[in-house]
Amino acid sequence: MGTELEGIGFGYRPRALYACDPAQSRGRLYPEPESPTRTPFQRDRDRIIHSTAFRRLKHKTQVFIAHEGDHYRTRLTHSIEVAQIARALARSLRCDEDLAEAIALVHDFGHTPFGHTGEDALNDRLSRWGGFDHNAQSLRVVTDLERRYATFDGLNLAWETLEGLVKHNGPLEDSSGRGLKGPVPQAILDFSAQFDLELSRYAALEAQCAAIADDIAYDAHDIDDGLRSGLLSLEMLEGADMPAAILAEVRTLYPGLDQHRTTHELVRRQITAMVEDVISTTSANLDRLKPQSADDVRGAGETLARFSEQMAASESQLKRFLYANLYRNPVVMRVREEAEQVVKDLFDAYFADPAAMPESWRTVGADASEEAKARHIADYLAGMTDTYAIKEYRRLFDREPDLG
Template sequence: MDSEQGLQNIGFGYRPRAVYATDPAASRGRLVAEPESPTRTPFQRDRDRIIHSTAFRRLKHKTQVFIAHEGDHYRTRLTHSIEVAQIARALARALCCDEDLAEAIALVHDFGHTPFGHTGEDALDERMARWGGFDHNAQSLRIVTELESRYAEFDGLNLSWETLEGLVKHNGPLTNAEGEGLDGPVPQSILDYVARHDLELARFAGIEAQCAAIADDIAYNAHDIDDGLRSGLLTLEMLEEVRLPGAILAEVGRRYPDLDPVRRGHELMRRQITAMVEDVIVASRERLRILKPASADAVHDAGCTIVAFSQRMAADEKELKRFLYANLYRHEAVVAVRAHADRIVKDLFDAYFARPREMPEGWREGLGAVDDGEKARLVADFLSGMTDTYAVKEHRRLFDQTPELS
């Protein structure tokens, strides 16, 4: 479709948008009604609330791939979220949709991650198996709708419907039309919230959430390579055997035959991000041309993800992921550290569940009136909010021996 088709400008604080974009002036609102801001759109306010939250600050000391103790230059959840937001905004701008909404969803998407990355999530999910398990996406929703306590009139951040919908469904619908989970049962905390504020789990998310989702893939594919090169677990020679980075490294070698390895690695990172972003823009514009969605609702009902890689780039990205799993995420050095992190999380859960008074003031009130399931969820809320460094500190306080994470 013509890039100018359907563009509108609706006044102060609002930007030109396509007809299929989410309209901030037509937001479905918040669970607790609030007066609108005269200077910011609802999605700009959401972004600001997210940035000023406690959960956002904690991302600074939560692991991406490498445990934080291993060095100051590796990605954390905070740096990753900022990088995802930058890419999401670039995609939203190119597709003429709401950049602020795409950015807000990108910044909040990792709020529910535990300390020590996916290792911590797996450990907590195992301990919570009797009470519905643990899912980081559902935990993100709990944080922004219940656990943040910054406002006098409501729990959570009281974000707009569109931001919450994008947070919960940025990777696609959670149920079919009959309400059955597409990837197993939908976490109860999501169902509980949807009963009060329907996020339409069977429909696709808006185009801005789709921008945030693909931006997440682009960011971690590139930046995990960067961290892998820094750690020495990956080499440029290894990457030359993988189709996408190999082609980029070959081009860099032709243009700069005497370039040192560090700069070659940086050239790979920026060129790979650019290649993926440009591929998404071209492929998504073609889908928009074919589907011709005339409204944001048409995106929700499209029956497919619109913002996605081309078929060829999708195949290259899958090959790259397989390479990273085999050579980085499952490298014996990473696996050994993750085993120690797994023990720390499980030990802490067991200790708090047996002796909940070990949790600090503000978490232990009212424990005498809850059953085991409620107590376990409270422990999971507390434990999942920890940074890596605080989890290690607490383990040292509660146990005689704490595994070394280096």
């Protein structure tokens, strides 16, 4: 793995040849003067952190609705945890840490109130017009819906950050332009026509680090939140190989340790094991393929930042366990059903009478198509926090949704 010294006024450190070089960024859709003190990727991270969409994440559901307890993860705390893991991976793999962090922090901007439940509700209501996809909505937020700058809409992020946001989970199209997982959302196609994101190629290694950091983070913190809620128990975790093995080790090392400390030992050891596995596996992939540039990573034809086969099998089993015992738990499902109805009812109310939205959102003309009106309402709804959606529901329907 070749290296070169990176230094444009920001200090020197070893940087691999396959890393994204901020000095060679492909630029922004709207050209801007370079900063004398920050790289393009550092500026992107800062723009993301200072955005309205980032602040809203603090009141958006991860698994448990925010008001159910102060200590459960939200989309904000989840994103911060993902960013920490992504930086750790990027540092070990000699990638650009700032780019990995920026992609991790922005990856959930398009999530609706009530998490995937709200996404399912909007996807249902927009099914006639291509549905709703939170990844495409994240792109809409950073390229259009954030209105902070005098000369452009959105955040005008660098090409590499946008590429990572859209493709961190892999290519969206095959070489013929056909969607690999169904039709590519129109918002992504439209933007890529302006600023080609190379949808049939893999993303750079920094984006791959952010993607697998997302899996590592929620595999661990959903166990923590599940135990905190009482829907999971340490005894139940003995039914999943990875946490069971770690739990046995902790109990051997610290017999009689209380559940609170046992949980934290389990979670941190699981994160460490998964991170070290990714670093080892990815390093072997890099040694095998010997990419000499970030473009070589994009053209490798495979995801390089990944788990070993053994860890991938254990992680898949853990996901199945969490779906069966946590995400599909009757208690969680009852709240999900009520939350889904809240989003559907709000959409229907705004669609029937756009004047029910705040004045600043009543911008769809009377002659607008139903699709344009529906997409505009989805933009408004997707930007809501859990708390604001509940407040709007009370205002429009004069009743309290049963989300306890």
